[in-house]
Amino acid sequence: MRKQSGDVTDIRVEYWAEMRYVGQSYQIDVPLSEVAASGNIARAEAEFHEEYHKLYAHSHPSQACEFIERRVRVHGVLSPPPPVTAPQAGHAAEEAILERRTLSIGGRVLRDSPIYSAAKLGHGHRIKRPAIIEQSTATILVPQEFEATVVDNGILLTRG
Amino acid sequence: MDPVKTSIMNNRFTAIVEEASATLHRTAHTTFVKLVQDYQCALAAPDGEIFAYPVLSSVNVFVGLPLQAVIEQIRDLDLQPGDCFIMNDPFATDGVVTHLMDVTMIWPIFHEGSLIAYGWAFVPASDIGGAVPGSISPSFTEIFQEGLRLRPVRLYRAGVINEDIRNIIFDNSRIPLEIWGRLPGHGRRVQKHGPAPQRAVRPLWRRRHPDGDARRDRLRRDKGP
Numbered sequence: 001m002r003k004q005s006g007d008v009t010d011i012r013v014e015y016w017a018e019m020r021y022v023g024q025s026y027q028i029d030v031p032l033s034e035v036a037a038s039g040n041i042a043r044a045e046a047e048f049h050e051e052y053h054k055l056y057a058h059s060h061p062s063q064a065c066e067f068i069e070r071r072v073r074v075h076g077v078l079s080p081p082p083p084v085t086a087p088q089a090g091h092a093a094e095e096a097i098l099e100r101r102t103l104s105i106g107g108r109v110l111r112d113s114p115i116y117s118a119a120k121l122g123h124g125h126r127i128k129r130p131a132i133i134e135q136s137t138a139t140i141l142v143p144q145e146f147e148a149t150v151v152d153n154g155i156l157l158t159r160g
Numbered sequence: 161m162d163p164v165k166t167s168i169m170n171n172r173f174t175a176i177v178e179e180a181s182a183t184l185h186r187t188a189h190t191t192f193v194k195l196v197q198d199y200q201c202a203l204a205a206p207d208g209e210i211f212a213y214p215v216l217s218s219v220n221v222f223v224g225l226p227l228q229a230v231i232e233q234i235r236d237l238d239l240q241p242g243d244c245f246i247m248n249d250p251f252a253t254d255g256v257v258t259h260l261m262d263v264t265m266i267w268p269i270f271h272e273g274s275l276i277a278y279g280w281a282f283v284p285a286s287d288i289g290g291a292v293p294g295s296i297s298p299s300f301t302e303i304f305q306e307g308l309r310l311r312p313v314r315l316y317r318a319g320v321i322n323e324d325i326r327n328i329i330f331d332n333s334r335i336p337l338e339i340w341g342r343l344p345g346h347g348r349r350v351q352k353h354g355p356a357p358q359r360a361v362r363p364l365w366r367r368r369h370p371d372g373d374a375r376r377d378r379l380r381r382d383k384g385p
Contacts, residue, residue, distance in 0.1 A: 023338060025194035026186045056183050 001076040010077040018068040019048040021060060027068045028055060037070075086154040089122025096120035103130055105143060118156070125150045173212035177202055181214035184281065189338065192284040201281035203269070207231065208278070227280060229254030230266055230312050239268040239275065242319030245312045248288065251303070252311035260306045261285050261295055265315070285339050289332040308332035 002008050015037030020027035030051045036044035045065055053059035096116045103113040110130050118135040127133065127148035133140040133156065140156065142148045148158045180201045185193060193199045200219045203212040208227035213220070230253050234245055244267040250257050257264050264282040268275050288295045290307030300306060308329065315325050330336040 021189075023189045025188050025191065028186075056187055 001074065005076065005078065007078050008076040009079050012075040012077060014073040014075070016071040016073065017044060017048070018071075019044075019065055020068065021052075022064045022066050028052060037072075084153050086123040086150075086152060088124050089150070091122070093121065093125035093127065096125070098134065101132075103132070105130065105141075110144075121150050121156070123150055123152050123154060173203060174214070177212045177214045178216055180279075180281070181217055184283065185217055188283070190284065190286055192286065199281070199283045201279065204231075204278045204280055206235075206275050206277065210280070211277075225256065225280075227256055227266065227278060230256050231278065233312050234266070234268075235275075237314070240318045241268070241270045242316060243268055243314060244316040246315040246325065247310050247312040248285075249309040249311050252309070257282070259296075260288050260290070260303070260309060263288070266312065267316075285333065287334045287339065289334070293334055 001011060015032040015034065017030045017032055017036075018027040019030050028048075028051060030044070030048045032044055032047055036047050044067075046061075048065050049059045049061045093116075096118075097114045098117050099115050100112045101115055103110040114128055114131045116127060116131055116133045118133050118140070121127075121133070127142055129142045129146060129148065130144045131142045131148070133142065133148070140148075140158075142158060146158045146160050148156060151157050181199075184199050184201055185197070188194050188199070197218045200214065200222055202210045202214070202222070202225075204210045204227050208229075208231040210223065210225060210227070213223045230245070230247065233252075244265055246263065246265050247253050248257050248260050248263050250259060253264070256266075261284045262282045263285050264280070267279045269277040269279055285295070287293060288307035291297065291300065291305040295307045297305070303309065310325075310328075313322075313325055315322055326340070330340060333339045
């Protein structure tokens with residue numbers, strides 16, 4: 001795993017077992033401790049009873065249980081990616097205005113409210129409110145009581 | 161009555177029985193439950209009318225099942241929290257049970273000392289004795305050929321099992337360990353889910369909703385028989 005990526009900072013190993021009481025039709029996933037996973041069957045069974053109780057509100061510690069499958073899951077932990085910093089926009093926010101419409105919010109009629117294109121907004125832009133910002137995936141309303149700015153990583157931040 | 165609060169209570173009661181039903185399914189010891197989904201559980205008012213019934217899995221034809229015939233037999237028997245009655249006789253239960261293989265349990269649910277509901281559940285036994293293995297044959301001419309008959313009898317008293325009843329079941333099935341593997345499964349689930357709905361119902365019942373009884377009755381009326 002370290003060979004695959006030089007960025008791996010830590011490796012974590014999880015041990016799991018699918019277990020059930022003998023005769024049952026369904027098994028449950030039991031996260032095993034290292035002690036149980038190293039071959040301590042009694043400990044693994046105790047952890048099964050405990051997990052079963054957690055899930056179903058009852059358990060039968062005197063009944064025989066069985067292993068259906070054992071699994072190991074290995075995680076290679078990567079360091080968080082560095083923040084993306086967008087350059088300051090080289091144009092005025094007004095250039096992102098597509099059109100103006102009449103908005104009706106809470107019984108108030110607001111004429112000539114700007115409709116912005118999110119794709120044309122850049123770092124440092126401040127939105128005149130009330131406004132609507134259109135994205136390909138969402139439509140954002142900026143009411144009069146809110147202030148919207150595009151912060152350095154390109155994210156739109158609205159504050160009430 | 162506030163319809164919003166009534167709806168909240170309806171959702172709460174339904175969530176309780178759906179969870180119990182899912183647990184019955186996932187912890188089953190028999191293919192009757194796993195593959196056929198022949199099992200169910202519900203909550204009934206003290207007079208025996210069911211007011212919360214799961215719809216997401218298993219048998220739904222018992223939704224209007226009247227439990228009155230059984231309730232009348234057990235209600236004066238000094239019921240306590242942790243009690244559970246077991247039965248499988250269609251005649252003695254006036255049709256609460258439809259055939260001997262459907263081992264049924266009914267248990268009282270209390271809140272602050274007063275009976276507020278009954279829990280009901282059944283799981284089929286793969287063999288309950290009788291003339292043939294599996295207990296079912298088209299050649300039977302009377303119920304005695306189908307196996308062990310139990311009128312409502314107390315399997316648990318205040319959470320303690322009645323070994324005599326267990327021994328009777330043990331001695332009358334061809335696969336006693338297998339049956340018992342699912343009955344206490346069933347029984348202990350019932351025991352656990354008896355208190356579980358109590359825990360769930362308790363905060364909703366009288367503390368926050370002083371008219372819990374009225375709400376339960378309203379739900380019953382809305383759902384109809």
